[in-house]
Amino acid sequence: MCGIIGVIDRKRELMDGSSIKRALSKMDERGSGEGAGYVAYGVFPEFKNYYAIHVFFDNIHESKAAVDHLLSEWGIVVHDEEIPTSDHAKIRKIHTPWRYFFKPDATLMPRSTAPEEDIVAHIVMKVNTTMAGVLVFSSGKNIGVFKASGWPEDVAEFYKIHEYKGYIWLGHNRYPTNTPGWWGGAHPFNLLNWSVVHNGEITSYGTNRRYIESYGYHCTMFTDTEVVAYLVDLLVRKHGLSAEMAVKALAPPFWDEIDRMPEKARLLHTAIRLAYGPALMNGPFAIVVANEDSIVGFTDRIKLRPLVSGEYGNRLYISSEEAAIRTMEPDVENIMMPRAGSPIIGRLVV
Amino acid sequence: MSIGTVPMKFKVSVDSEQCMACARCVENCSYGVFRMEDGVVRVSSRHCVACHRCLAMCPRDAISIESRPIDYRDHPLWTTGVKEAIFNQARTGKIIVGAMGNALPYPVIFDRLVLDACQVTNPSIDPLREPMELRTYIGKKPSHLDLRTKENGDVELMSTLVPNLKLETPIMIGHMSYGAISLNAQTSLAKAVSQIGTFMGTGEGGLHESLYPYQDNMIVQVASGRFGVNIDYLERGAAIEIKIGQGAKPGIGGHLPGEKVNKEVSVTRMIPEGSDAISPAPHHDIYSIEDLKQLVRSLKEATEWKKPVFVKIAAVHNSAAIAAGIARSSADAIVIDGFRGGTGAAPRVFRDHVGIPVEAAIASVDAKLRQQGIRNEVSVIASGGIRESADVAKIIALGADAVYIGTAALIALGCRVCGTCNRGVCAWGIATQRPDLVKRLDPEIGSNQVVNLIHGWTDELAELMGAAGINSIESLRGNRDRLRSYMLDEALMTVLDVKSVGA
Ligand code: SF4
Numbered sequence: 095m096c097g098i099i100g101v102i103d104r105k106r107e108l109m110d111g112s113s114i115k116r117a118l119s120k121m122d123e124r125g126s127g128e129g130a131g132y133v134a135y136g137v138f139p140e141f142k143n144y145y146a147i148h149v150f151f152d153n154i155h156e157s158k159a160a161v162d163h164l165l166s167e168w169g170i171v172v173h174d175e176e177i178p179t180s181d182h183a184k185i186r187k188i189h190t191p192w193r194y195f196f197k198p199d200a201t202l203m204p205r206s207t208a209p210e211e212d213i214v215a216h217i218v219m220k221v222n223t224t225m226a227g228v229l230v231f232s233s234g235k236n237i238g239v240f241k242a243s244g245w246p247e248d249v250a251e252f253y254k255i256h257e258y259k260g261y262i263w264l265g266h267n268r269y270p271t272n273t274p275g276w277w278g279g280a281h282p283f284n285l286l287n288w289s290v291v292h293n294g295e296i297t298s299y300g301t302n303r304r305y306i307e308s309y310g311y312h313c314t315m316f317t318d319t320e321v322v323a324y325l326v327d328l329l330v331r332k333h334g335l336s337a338e339m340a341v342k343a344l345a346p347p348f349w350d351e352i353d354r355m356p357e358k359a360r361l362l363h364t365a366i367r368l369a370y371g372p373a374l375m376n377g378p379f380a381i382v383v384a385n386e387d388s389i390v391g392f393t394d395r396i397k398l399r400p401l402v403s404g405e406y407g408n409r410l411y412i413s414s415e416e417a418a419i420r421t422m423e424p425d426v427e428n429i430m431m432p433r434a435g436s437p438i439i440g441r442l443v444v
Numbered sequence: 445m446s447i448g449t450v451p452m453k454f455k456v457s458v459d460s461e462q463c464m465a466c467a468r469c470v471e472n473c474s475y476g477v478f479r480m481e482d483g484v485v486r487v488s489s490r491h492c493v494a495c496h497r498c499l500a501m502c503p504r505d506a507i508s509i510e511s512r513p514i515d516y517r518d519h520p521l522w523t524t525g526v527k528e529a530i531f532n533q534a535r536t537g538k539i540i541v542g543a544m545g546n547a548l549p550y551p552v553i554f555d556r557l558v559l560d561a562c563q564v565t566n567p568s569i570d571p572l573r574e575p576m577e578l579r580t581y582i583g584k585k586p587s588h589l590d591l592r593t594k595e596n597g598d599v600e601l602m603s604t605l606v607p608n609l610k611l612e613t614p615i616m617i618g619h620m621s622y623g624a625i626s627l628n629a630q631t632s633l634a635k636a637v638s639q640i641g642t643f644m645g646t647g648e649g650g651l652h653e654s655l656y657p658y659q660d661n662m663i664v665q666v667a668s669g670r671f672g673v674n675i676d677y678l679e680r681g682a683a684i685e686i687k688i689g690q691g692a693k694p695g696i697g698g699h700l701p702g703e704k705v706n707k708e709v710s711v712t713r714m715i716p717e718g719s720d721a722i723s724p725a726p727h728h729d730i731y732s733i734e735d736l737k738q739l740v741r742s743l744k745e746a747t748e749w750k751k752p753v754f755v756k757i758a759a760v761h762n763s764a765a766i767a768a769g770i771a772r773s774s775a776d777a778i779v780i781d782g783f784r785g786g787t788g789a790a791p792r793v794f795r796d797h798v799g800i801p802v803e804a805a806i807a808s809v810d811a812k813l814r815q816q817g818i819r820n821e822v823s824v825i826a827s828g829g830i831r832e833s834a835d836v837a838k839i840i841a842l843g844a845d846a847v848y849i850g851t852a853a854l855i856a857l858g859c860r861v862c863g864t865c866n867r868g869v870c871a872w873g874i875a876t877q878r879p880d881l882v883k884r885l886d887p888e889i890g891s892n893q894v895v896n897l898i899h900g901w902t903d904e905l906a907e908l909m910g911a912a913g914i915n916s917i918e919s920l921r922g923n924r925d926r927l928r929s930y931m932l933d934e935a936l937m938t939v940l941d942v943k944s945v946g947a
C-alpha cells in the first residue's frame with residue numbers, strides 16, 4: 095500500500111523535518127513499520143558543491159577501505175563522517191550509515207559532456223553491483239536521504255531529521271512486499287539529484303529494467319522503484335526532456351486519446367510513444383520525483399493509486415492522503431486530485 | 445528381395461450400416477482413396493494422408509481413419525520414420541521432401557513457460573472496462589527525441605519519424621506465396637488482414653492483380669529467386685521483406701514444382717508456365733552483411749524511403765550476431781523464423797534437423813540488441829510455430845514486437861496439417877492450384893474464419909495482459925520477469941533469462 099508525501103517551497107525557504115515526520119506518521123495505516131524514509135534538499139549548505147555520497151555498511155571494518163579507495167581513484171573526499179543517529183529502542187541498527195562529501199575529478203572522464211555526474215553515477219553502479227555489504231543510497235549535491243526499517247516517526251527520531259533544514263522534502267511510509275526489513279529497500283530511492291518515492295508496483299519492471307540497463311544503469315536494489323529514478327535520469331538529464339514530457343513518456347496518453355489530438359500534438363505524442371515505449375511504466379502507482387529545483391507527482395495511466403495536491407503560500411504539497419497534507423499545513427488551499435497521467439509540478443521560482 | 449510394401453500409415457474404413465452411398469467422399473478425396481463400385485464405397489487406404497476432407501464432408505459419420513494400424517517392431521532408435529526414410533532412399537536415391545513444420549518430437553519451449561497474473565498487491569485490469577492497448581508499430585524508431593519548448597510553452601518535435609506499419613494487434617500473417625498456396629487462400633488471408641488492421645506477406649511469388657485492393661495491408665517479398673519482383677510490385681506493398689532464410693529450411697533455397705505453375709502463377713511470378721521455380725540458396729548479390737545493407741538501401745531508394753524494409757532470417761545458432769548486423773543497416777525490422785516454421789516443401793533432413801526454436805532465438809536476439817543499446821530502434825518479428833495466443837504473449841515477453849502466424853492461419857481455413865502440401869492436391873483448396881480443388885475454398889468464408897481466429901487471440905492476449913496488470917503491449921515486450929520456466933534446464937533458463945517457477 096504505502097503512503098507518500100512531498101513538499102517544495104518555491105522560494106527556497108527552509109523547513110525542518112519535524113512536520114513531514116508528523117504528516118508521514120498520519121499515514122501509518124498505509125505502512126507496516128518495516129520501512130520509512132525521507133529525503134531533504136538543501137541540507138548541507140556548507141558542502142553544497144560536493145556530492146554527498148551516503149553509504150550503508152554491513153560491516154564497516156571490512157568494506158570501508160575499498161570505498162575510500164574507489165572514491166580516491168575518481169576524485170577527492172573533503173569530509174566524511176558517520177551519519178549521526180540516536181539510540182532508538184525501536185530501530186535495530188543493522189547497518190552503519192556513513193556519508194562522504196566528494197568532488198569528482200572531471201578530467202578523468204574527458205569524453206563525457208557531464209563528467210562529474212557520470213563519474214558519480216559510475217561509482218554508485220560500481221559499488222552497488224560489485225561490493226558485497228555496501229550500498230550507496232544517496233549521491234546528490236546538498237541532498238540527504240534518511241531511511242531505515244521502522245515506523246516513520248521512529249526513523250525520523252533515529253536520524254534526528256528535525257535537525258535538518260531543506261526546501262524540498264519527500265517522505266515514504268512503507269508496506270513492503272518484496273524486501274522487508276532491508277534498509278536499502280526503503281524509499282526514497284536516489285541517484286545523483288533525483289529522488290523517488292513510490293506507492294505501488296510496476297508491472298512493466300522487467301521491460302523498464304532491460305531498457306535502462308542497455309544504457310549502462312544497473313538495477314541493484316531488488317525493487318521496482320529504483321528504475322524510476324534511472325528512467326527520469328535518462329529522459330531528463332541525458333535526453334534533455336522536460337519534466338512534463340518525461341511524464342508523458344512514462345505514463346503516456348492512450349492511443350485513442352492521441353488519435354483525437356490535433357495533428358501536431360498527435361505527431362508529438364506518437365513520437366514519444368514510439369521512441370520511449372520501453373520506458374512506459376505500467377501497473378498501479380503514484381510517484382513523486384524530486385530534483386534540486388522541482389518536484390513532480392504523477393500516477394499510472396488509469397490512476398490505480400491515490401494522489402492529491404495542495405498549496406499554501408509558496409509551498410506545494412503532494413501526497414497519498416489529504417489528511418497528511420493537512421497535518422503539515424492545516425490551512426492548505428487548492429486541494430486537487432490530478433487526472434491519471436497528468437503531472438503535478440512544483441518548481442523553484444528563485 | 446526387394447523392400448516390398450511398407451505398412452499403411454492410415455487405415456480407412458467405411459461403416460456400411462451408416463453409409464448412404466452419396467459418393468461425397470469419392471468426389472472430395474483428391475488423393476484417390478475412395479471409389480464407387482456397384483453402389484458401394486471401396487477404399488484404398490494406402491493413399492490416405494489423413495487430411496480429413498472425407499470425414500468433414502460425409503453426412504453420415506460413416507468414415508473412420510485409424511493411424512498406423514500395423515506398426516513396426518517398437519524401437520527407440522530405429523523408429524518408423526527412420527526406417528521408412530531408409531526404404532524410401534534405398535529405392536529412389538533422392539533427397540526426401542516433406543511439408544509443414546519440423547516433425548520430430550523435440551520439447552516445445554513454449555509449453556515449459558508459464559505466464560504471471562496479479563494478486564492483491566497490484567490489481568489486475570479488466571479489458572472489458574479499461575482500455576487495453578495492443579497497437580504495435582513496426583519499423584525504425586528514434587533512440588531519443590529532440591524536443592524544443594517554445595516561448596509560449598508549446599513543445600515542438602524536431603526529430604522526424606520514418607514510416608512505420610501500424611498494427612491493431614501484434615499478430616500478422618507470414619509469407620506464403622501464391623503458387624505454394626492458392627489464390628483463394630491468399631485472398632482469404634488478404635481480406636482478413638485488411639479487415640483487422642494488420643498485415644500479411646505475399647511470399648516470393650509476386651502479387652496477383654486481384655489482390656491489389658488489399659495491397660495496403662500486404663508486405664511484398666524479395667527472395668533469392670526475385671520472382672515477381674519489379675518496381676510496380678515494390679511500390680504496391682505496405683512494406684518490403686528481404687527473405688534471406690526460412691526456418692523450415694535454413695541455408696537452402698526454395699522449389700516450387702512446375703505442376704503448380706499454371707498460367708496465373710506464371711504471370712504473377714514472371715516465369716514460364718509449367719517451369720519449376722527454383723530459388724537459389726543465397727541471394728546472388730549478397731555474400732556478406734555489407735551486401736545486404738546495400739540491398740536494403742537499394743530497395744529503400746527505389747521506393748523513395750517510404751516503405752519499411754524487413755529482413756527475414758532463419759533462426760540459427762548465430763542469429764543474435766546476424767540480427768545485430770541487420771539492425772545496423774537501414775532495415776526496419778528483423779524477422780526471426782524458428783525451426784518449427786511451416787513450408788510448402790522442404791527436404792525432410794532440413795525441416796527436422798537444422799535451425800533452432802524461435803523462443804531461444806528471440807531471447808538471444810533481444811538480449812544482443814539490448815546489450816548494444818539498439819533494441820528499441822528496430823522491430824523484431826517472431827515466426828515459426830506460434831500456435832495460440834499464449835505463445836504470442838510468451839514470445840513478446842521474451843522480446844518480440846509482433847508475430848507472423850502461418851500454419852495457424854491455414855488451419856483456420858481448414859488445413860489439417862496433413863503435411864503433403866508439396867504434392868499440390870490439397871483437398872482443402874489451400875496448397876494446390878487445381879481449379880476444382882481451389883474453388884472449394886470460398887474467400888468470403890475463409891476470411892471470416894481467419895478474422896475470427898485473430899480476434900479470438902487478440903482478446904485472449906488482452907485478457908492475459910490485463911491479468912498481469914499491464915494495459916499496453918510495450919510493457920509486455922521483453923518483460924521476462926513475467927515468465928517462469930517450468931522444468932527447463934538451467935542453460936536454457938540463462939539463455940531465456942527467466943527464473944524457475946516458485947522463484
Ligand atoms: S461420404 Fe460418407 S455417406 Fe457418402 S459415400 Fe462416403 S462414406 Fe458413404
Ligand code: SF4
Pocket residue numbers: 495543544854858859860861862863864865866869870871872874875
Ligand atoms: S495445406 Fe492442405 S495439403 Fe497442406 S497440410 Fe494443410 S491440408 Fe494438408
